[in-house]
Amino acid sequence: MAANAHTLKQLELLQSLIQGTEEGDEVVEVTVSKLVNYELEKLRKRQSQLQRKLITFEEKYGLKTEEFQQAFSQGTLGDETDFFEWMAVAEIYREVSRQLIEAEPISNAPPNPGAAQ
Numbered sequence: 672m673a674a675n676a677h678t679l680k681q682l683e684l685l686q687s688l689i690q691g692t693e694e695g696d697e698v699v700e701v702t703v704s705k706l707v708n709y710e711l712e713k714l715r716k717r718q719s720q721l722q723r724k725l726i727t728f729e730e731k732y733g734l735k736t737e738e739f740q741q742a743f744s745q746g747t748l749g750d751e752t753d754f755f756e757w758m759a760v761a762e763i764y765r766e767v768s769r770q771l772i773e774a775e776p777i778s779n780a781p782p783n784p785g786a787a788q
Contacts, residue, residue: 707778714771721764728757736761 689699725736732739736757742748743758 704778707774711771711774711778714767714774718764718767718771721760721767724760725757725764728753728760
């Protein structure tokens with residue numbers, strides 16, 4: 672976690688340095704774009720792993736995840752350990768998917784018009 676805190680501090684510094692400039696910098700634009708794409712690819716891989724786990728649960732219990740969540744929330748399925756794990760995986764999958772959806776417009780946006788070409 673300390674490494675993440677250090678990285679976040681560096682990003683905050685980079686943000687303040689960039690905000691203080693009048694024109695864009697192609698090297699910074701390309702580097703940041705590559706870093707964002709790298710992190711998004713890691714998130715896509717995580718989403719894919721989670722999706723495979725969900726499919727495994729769906730096949731094992733003969734329910735779609737949405738059906739399972741509704742039945743589990745209503746207390747009609749019992750307290751099997753698998754059900755708690757399935758619910759957790761479904762929630763994480765939903766959060767990862769939300770992050771990807773929110774990141775898409777930003778990551779696919781063209782560079783700032785003021786950036787050097």
